[in-house]
Each structure stands twice: as C-alpha cells, then as structure tokens.
Amino acid sequence: MAHVLCPNCGHQGSRVLESRGSEEGAAVRRRRQCSKCEHRFTTYERCEHQPLFVIKRDGRRQPFDREKLRGGLERASHKRPVPPEAIDALVDRIESAAVRSGGEIRAARVGEMCLGGLRRIDQVAYLQFAAVYRQLGVEDVQAELDRLTPEMTSKL
C-alpha cells in the first residue's frame, strides 16, 4: 500500500497512531490519523508491500530508501575488502527490522545497525562510516556511536 488516502478528505499524508504487527507476511493493522483533517481510520497492510519509513530525531518521517542506505554503506567500504553480498545482507537486516517494528524505524537504530554490521565486516569501513556521520552532525547516531565504541571514536 504505497499511498494511503484519508477516507474523509482524500489527503495522502497520515500519521500512524498504532501498529499491530503479526507474523511476517500477515496483514498489519494500523490506526492512522490524517495529517490534514485529523480524521482517524484503520488500514490493513500487508508486510511485503508495506511502505517503510525512517523516523528522524525531530519526529519527521522519511521513506526508507534502500538504495541510499546501500550507497552510504558502499561509500564507507570504498577500497575495502567488503563483499557486496555482505552489504546486501546488512541492508536486508535493517529492512527486516523496520518491517518487524511496524514499518517504521528510528534513524538512530538504522545508524546503530549500520555501525554494528560494518564493525563485524571490516573495521576500517566501520570507522569511515562513523566518520561520515560525525561530519554530518547526526546527533542521535553520534550518541549511539559513543555508546558503542568510546575508545575507537575518540581517535577519529
């Protein structure tokens, strides 16, 4: 369900109030609220077609962009012996985590999973990824970074 329209006013944007997940592949019941007229309604969405979102620290939601995520991980792995399958597997894991949590995942969690995954694959790729996040000033990822590796990040 790529576009959920408000049954009351036809507006496309809505906020998820509540998600009730079930086993993978089954329908997910969502309570939504239209961001225009505030009408509340319920949708039943199937996991495999469900739109995924990343929730930023300020609460804004962005569509989960698989390619963008893969691109970031590939840049971090530039000239490193990181097999593309390992990147794919990591992206898959993050996507699955978003599906399991009702189609939404916090940006900090994405960053944490990227870092955790890269760290197991290649230490240098991990540090390069961490460095990019520091440059961008992504505070929540920074917090996760500090929590994960105080001794390593202090050297960057």
Ligand SMILES: [Zn+2]
């Ligand atoms: Zn509406």
